[in-house]
Amino acid sequence: MEQRLANTWRFTVNERKFIETALLSDLRVDGRRPFDYRNLTVNFGKEDGSAEVQMGHTHVMGFVTAQLVQPYRDRPNEGSLSIFTEFSPMGDPSFEPGRPGESAVELGRVVDRGLRESRAVDTESLCVLPGRWVWAIRIDLHILDNGGNLLDAANIAALAALMTFRRPECSLGGEDGQEVIVHPPEEKEPLPLILHHLPIAVTFAFFANENSVAIDPTHHEEAVMGGRMTTTLNANGDICAIQKAGGEGVLQSVIMQCLRIASVKAGDITEKIKKAVDSFNTHTALKKIKRHPSSIPMDVDGADSKLREKQKSLVDKKATIPCPSENVVRETKSLDQ
C-alpha cells in the first residue's frame, strides 16, 4: 500500500486554486486561451493501419487489424467494427494493469459510439460471402502517455489508423464458388476501408466557479473540472454523439455555443488528419515505385529495352508528379509481371 501511495500523482491545493483563478481572467496554465486546441501531430507506423497521435503531453496509439469471421445472424451481410482500449500503467500511474477501469470503458464507449453508430465505416462493403464470411475490423487504442483529454486523442488515433488501413482483397473460388481466397498483398493491391465521414470528438471542460468553459483540458485541468462534455461532430457540422459526464450543470445556450465552436474545431482537425494521411499515402506509394527499377532485367534486347524505356518513362513521370494515383502504381506492377 505504501508503494502505491508513493506512485500516485499528487495534486496540490495551490495548483487547483491557481487554475481556477487564472480561468477567471481567461488564462490557462499552458498559455492557451479557453478555446484554443493544443498542437496536434499525427504520425504513422511502418505498417498500414497504425497511427500515433500526440497532443501536448497526451500520446495515443491506434492500431487496426481485420479478420474474416462469421457475421451476426441478424446482419448477415455486414462486417463489424469493434474497439478495444489498453490503459497501460506506463501512461499514467493511476491506471491499474489488467481489469479496464471506469475511464477505459468510457473512452472505448464514446469512441465506439462516434464511429460505429454514426456509420462512419461502411460495414456492408466488408461482406465477402453473405451469412458466411465478413471482415471484422478491430481497433486497438493504446494510451502511451496521459496528458489529459485522452478521448479526443484516442478518437483521432482511431480515425487516422482506419484511414491508412488496407485489408487484403479476397475473391470467391473453388468448385462450388463458395470458397474464399484471400490474396496476399504482393498479388493484389490491398483495399482501403470506405469511410463515409470523419466524426471528430471535441471535449469541453466545465468549471464550477463562474461557469468557466475550456476546450481540450490538460490532465491538471481535468483534476479541477466539475464536468465534461464530449461532442462528436464531422466536418459538415453533423452531430454524431454527445457525452456529458460529471456533475456540473450546463445551460442550453452554453451547449449550443460549445457545439458551434466544436464544429469549427472539427473542420480544422479533419484538415490536419487528411493532410497527414495524404502525405503518408504519397510516401508509401513513392516507396513502392522506387523498388521497381531494380527488378528490371539487365540484358539489352529489342523488346526488353522497349519495355524498360516505357517503365523508365513511367518512373520519371512518377518522380515529377508529387501525388501519384493508385492506378499508375498498378500499371507498373502489371508491366513487371
Add this chain to the structure above:
Amino acid sequence: MAKEQPGSPASFVDQLVVPGDVVLDLSNMANQTIKLGSGLRQESDAISVTKAGKFRLSKPNKYWVESSQKRYVPCLGDSILGIVVDSKADNFLVDIKGPALAFLPVLAFEGGTRRNIPKFEAGTLLYVRVVKANPGMNAELSCTDASGKAAEFGPLKDGYMFECSTGLSRTLLSSPPCPVLEALGKKISFEVAVGLNGRVWVNAASPSTVIITANAIMKSESLSVQSDLNLYAWMEDICSSCGVVYGDTQTPAIQPSIW
C-alpha cells in the same frame, strides 16, 4: 585518468562518471571532512559512484553526482518541495517524488511542541529540508534549518507549482544565477521556490505573470543557446505564445475570443 592522480578530487570534478567509478580515496585525505551528496557511497576508504552523471564539487567539501531524472532520490540536506498526503499522530506523510513517501515529524517546526501541532490538509505544498535519507527507509524531513529556525521553510501559499526534471531544478539554483531566471527578473517581478526534487513553485501579483514565468522555466529545459540576444528573442516567443507582450506583462493584452 584515475591512475594519474588516484584519490585526487580534481581529476574527476565536472567529469562524467558512471556507476562503479572510484572517485575519491579517503586514505589520501586523512584529515579532511567531506560531505557526500546523491549518487555517491562510501566503502571503507573508497568513495564510489552509484549513478551516471556529472561529478560535482561545491567548495570546500561537498561532492555529489548530478544527473537529470524525473524521479528524485532523497539526499541529506536537500531543500525540496513536498506535498502533504496524510497526517498521522506523529508524522505528516509527504510526497517528494521519491520512491517512497517521506515523514515530516509534527514537532519538526520552529518552536514545535505537542501543544501547537500545525494542521495541513492533504495537498498542502511545503518547502522542507531532508534531514534523514537512509537507504531502505522513508526519508525524514524538517521544516527548520540546522539551528532550529523556520528560515523560509514551511507551507507555500497560493502561486502555482509545476514539475520539471531534477537537472533543471539544479540549474535554476546554480550560481551565477540561471540566465533564464535573470532575464525574467529584469522585466517582471515574481517569487520562486525551487525544490531539488524537480518541483518549482512560482508566485506573482497577476496570474499572467505566473503563467509566463512557469512556461519560460518549463521550456528552458532544452534550451542550450544562452547568449543574451537569443534568450530575449526566445523569451518574447514564449510570451507571445501565452498571448502577452514581453516587457509589458503588467497589462496583459488579452484579446476577446473570436466567436
